[in-house]
Amino acid sequence: MESKQQKEYTLEEVAQHNKEGDVWIVVDSRVYDVSKFANLHPGGAAVLLVDTIVGKDATEAFFGLHRQEVLFRPQYARLQIGTLKGKQPQIKPLAADALSLVPYAEPSWLTPGFSSPYYNEGHRRFQRAMRKLVNEVVLPDAITCEENGRRISQHVVEKLAETNIIGMRLGPGKYLKGRTLLGGVITPEEFDHFHELIINTELARCGTRGYMDGLLAGDVIGLPPVVNFGSPELQAKVVPDVLAGKKFICLAISEAFAGSDVGGMQTYAYKDGNEWVISGTKKWITNGTFADYFTVGCKTEGGYTVIFVPRSDGLSTKPIKTAYSATAGTAFVTFDKVRVPLSNTLGKEGKGISVILSNFNHERWMILSTSLSTQRLIVEECLKWSQQRQAFGRSLNAQAVVRAKLAQMIARVESAQSWLENVTHQMNNMSYDEQSEKIAGAIALLKQYVTNTGRATAEDAAQIFGGRSITQTGMGKLVENYRRTSPYDAILGGAEDVLGDLGVRQALRRMPKNARL
Numbered sequence: 001m002e003s004k005q006q007k008e009y010t011l012e013e014v015a016q017h018n019k020e021g022d023v024w025i026v027v028d029s030r031v032y033d034v035s036k037f038a039n040l041h042p043g044g045a046a047v048l049l050v051d052t053i054v055g056k057d058a059t060e061a062f063f064g065l066h067r068q069e070v071l072f073r074p075q076y077a078r079l080q081i082g083t084l085k086g087k088q089p090q091i092k093p094l095a096a097d098a099l100s101l102v103p104y105a106e107p108s109w110l111t112p113g114f115s116s117p118y119y120n121e122g123h124r125r126f127q128r129a130m131r132k133l134v135n136e137v138v139l140p141d142a143i144t145c146e147e148n149g150r151r152i153s154q155h156v157v158e159k160l161a162e163t164n165i166i167g168m169r170l171g172p173g174k175y176l177k178g179r180t181l182l183g184g185v186i187t188p189e190e191f192d193h194f195h196e197l198i199i200n201t202e203l204a205r206c207g208t209r210g211y212m213d214g215l216l217a218g219d220v221i222g223l224p225p226v227v228n229f230g231s232p233e234l235q236a237k238v239v240p241d242v243l244a245g246k247k248f249i250c251l252a253i254s255e256a257f258a259g260s261d262v263g264g265m266q267t268y269a270y271k272d273g274n275e276w277v278i279s280g281t282k283k284w285i286t287n288g289t290f291a292d293y294f295t296v297g298c299k300t301e302g303g304y305t306v307i308f309v310p311r312s313d314g315l316s317t318k319p320i321k322t323a324y325s326a327t328a329g330t331a332f333v334t335f336d337k338v339r340v341p342l343s344n345t346l347g348k349e350g351k352g353i354s355v356i357l358s359n360f361n362h363e364r365w366m367i368l369s370t371s372l373s374t375q376r377l378i379v380e381e382c383l384k385w386s387q388q389r390q391a392f393g394r395s396l397n398a399q400a401v402v403r404a405k406l407a408q409m410i411a412r413v414e415s416a417q418s419w420l421e422n423v424t425h426q427m428n429n430m431s432y433d434e435q436s437e438k439i440a441g442a443i444a445l446l447k448q449y450v451t452n453t454g455r456a457t458a459e460d461a462a463q464i465f466g467g468r469s470i471t472q473t474g475m476g477k478l479v480e481n482y483r484r485t486s487p488y489d490a491i492l493g494g495a496e497d498v499l500g501d502l503g504v505r506q507a508l509r510r511m512p513k514n515a516r517l
């Protein structure tokens, strides 16, 4: 906040204000009067009074200890009284839709001078609008909710509904017909999986993993079985309200008895007249604490069946404490003789496994694309930090060992991005069923690769950030969040090892019988 009245000062004038009760400092050519603030300073008053800081240009010390956003928070911006004579501040808040100029901070299609076969002008317009919306509406809520554990704010839900992001996150489909997408930057007919990839990428840049799931991930995985396998009557009753953000749905498959091995589910449904009666429990259900609807995997006579269950008497949810934020709404769900009409069956009775499996591909693709986006954010954090952090008399990136870590990080994120864009291109050109048959294995392998490399990058980032990587505020806050929560990506939607095996088994099934060296 540089107001017009602000004066210009020389370094000599600043130097006059160099004692307790009269403390001026310079950060990035901005002159601050921190005399009164000193006693409120979270880092203490004493650090502001040392010889090398008080009355001096403290830019280097400042950026060794604070993120630049500190300077732009209104309560701190108002401490600025002027600028250094003849100097212009170099660091300014970025526009809400700005791209980062740090190398590898953006995928190559967003890097000036680079081209891509996958994206057109519509994708670029869409990306800019998404970034703006995320920075202006989603990010402030993400930061607050990640910390206080409350569910996503209703005004954000309403914005996601108004822009039809809730619908778009399900992928291209009939439910988008006639809708205005992101203020009309593209038409529903243009919408493809690359737009959806952009949504995932931009949302994940908040760097708040619990909130990323709290951001209605339940809708993304719970609604497709209704859309793809529900009766027209059920769809008419459920889909519009969920897309409008008036109701929330979640996917209830995993149990304490069965996680990645869905065949081990024990929740049981039997028929009584024209109703299902459901009993059992579900665990780790994302958004379950606040969901109105549950898409439930049940054991039934002769197989498994997926059933749509509204919240009702007999269905109870309680929060599960996890290592990430309670904003995700992770729940333990209990069904105590819950009754729903037989017409709530999703897909064919006894054929629920194929409903669940076909849903998994999109879920895994969503998780890995958000995970990769945050992995890239961490690469950007490390590139910036290793440049600004001075240790042993020089920047961290002057150390070969740090550059070697950066090399690995960049290579991991870039290789995964190329693979992801290839897979996304295949999704654009295959039906839902074809995707299950042909690229379920590739998606599983790619998810294994992204989550495995993600954790390696989280560990490397922790070495680069040192103690800052274990604090939830300040310089290392994004690294801390990612390092704590990247293991989620390696588990949710199928454990990493299981997915690797699935990918190889699918390849082995397709091996020509006569393949020989």
Ligand code: HEM
Binding pocket: 025, 027, 032, 034, 041, 042, 043, 044, 047, 048, 053, 058, 061, 062, 065, 066, 067, 070, 071, 076, 079, 473, 474, 475
């Ligand atoms: C305009 C001037 C300044 C403002 C508004 C400011 C504000 C803050 C804030 C908000 C924090 C909490 C951590 C965070 O949110 O990042 C903090 C921490 C800190 N500040 Fe400042 N600060 C200023 C100048 C300085 C200077 C010149 C020094 C010089 C050494 C300094 C040293 C520290 C230290 C040591 C911490 C604790 C860091 C940590 O826990 O890792 N601050 N400051």
